[in-house]
Amino acid sequence: MRGINIGYVDKIQVKYNYVLIKVNINLSSILIPKNSLVETSQTGLLNDTVIDITPLQIINNQDVEKFSVFTKSCVKSIFLCHYDYIRGERGLNYDDLVRAATRISQRFDDPMLFQLASMLLQNTINISNEFIEVTDNVANITILIYDYLYKLFFN
Template sequence: MRGIGIGYVNKIQVKYNYVLIKVNISMPSVLIPKNSLVETTQTGLLNDTVIDITPLQNITTQDIKNMNVFAKSCAKSIFVCHYDYIKGERGLNYDDLVRAATRISQRLDDPILFNLVNILLQNTIYISNEFIELTDSIVDTAVLIYDYLYRIFFSQM
């Protein structure tokens, strides 16, 4: 939780539509809010799987005061009680990353894409050259207007 190891996976049950993971929290002082994001994530080069628990709300000392996850009154609290369940999601893993990188590299290897990018770059160069010529024409026109107005106003003095 928050990057700190607080327990271990005790049991994994694979069902048709879900996976049920029993986790033992080895630190009795750890309170997990019911409003938490739970994800399984692969980390490290050896694809170690961890369960990330990220609380989604701020906890005050008033919430924690006299909290006992083993008491019957815990069911009404904002914390996960003994033998409670939290629904989690599958987080990031390296297999998804490899698949995504493969799809991107296959799309970038497409010759049609390179032709389109080449045409886009050529048109961008053409447009920028036209823009430079346009700004040069505007500058020339502004200089002519400045000279004309200068002659009119200062010739009368």
């Protein structure tokens, strides 16, 4: 939780529409809010599976004092109780990363993409050259108008 190892995966059951994971928390003093984001992720080169638990609310000290996950009053609390369930989501994994990298590399391997990029750059250069020419002409016209007005009013 929050990047700290607080327990371990005890059992995994694969069902048709979901995966049920039993997690053992090391200490009963570790409280997990019911309003938490739970994701499974893969880390390391050996694809170690990790369950990330991120609390989505701020917990006050008064909520935590003398609280036990084993009492009957725990059911009405904001924390998960002993043997509670929480729905999780699939997080990031290396398979998704490899698929995404493959898709990106295939798109960059397309010769049409490089042709379009080359045309875009060439057109940008042409537009900037035209802009420089127009700016230069406007500057020349401004100088001519200035000279004409100077001669008209001061001569």
